[in-house]
Amino acid sequence: MIEITRARAEDFDSISKELLERGIEISDLENTMAIYDGKNLLGAAKYKREEITAFLEYMVVFEGGPFLDKLKDGLIKSLLNMADIEGVKIFLIQKDADEDFYKKIRFKELSDRDFVLSMDVDYSRYIYTKLPEFFEHACHSAKK
Known part of the structure; x- marks a missing residue:
């Protein structure tokens, strides 16, 4: 049975x-x-936080085979949910090979934002989502 939860302290060595x-x-x-x-x-994901903004530090699924995208989807959404509960409003992800995956779940170009960040960031290198808005919409995989 698949479970996504806060990483267990006893798993630090294996995750590391x-x-x-x-x-x-x-x-x-x-x-x-x-x-x-x-x-x-199967995998782990972490964010670092600066006030109401969070940055994805890493997201890695160690094994997953044909279910890799579903595992990544569940893991990132669980991480976003945790960040939302902790009061994060803006979640940033540095562009990489998984950029299309994140855009499918409603991340947008940071250069197209309608807000001002309180930190110095190269806007062309990140995509973002506003967490309150992210959770207002049904999952992209939800049936209509």
């Missing part, structure tokens, strides 16, 4: 090892969600 193999070094599991199939760790 999996991420280190992918060139990602971590120091803690704060603001981290993990996806499990029973006791098997």
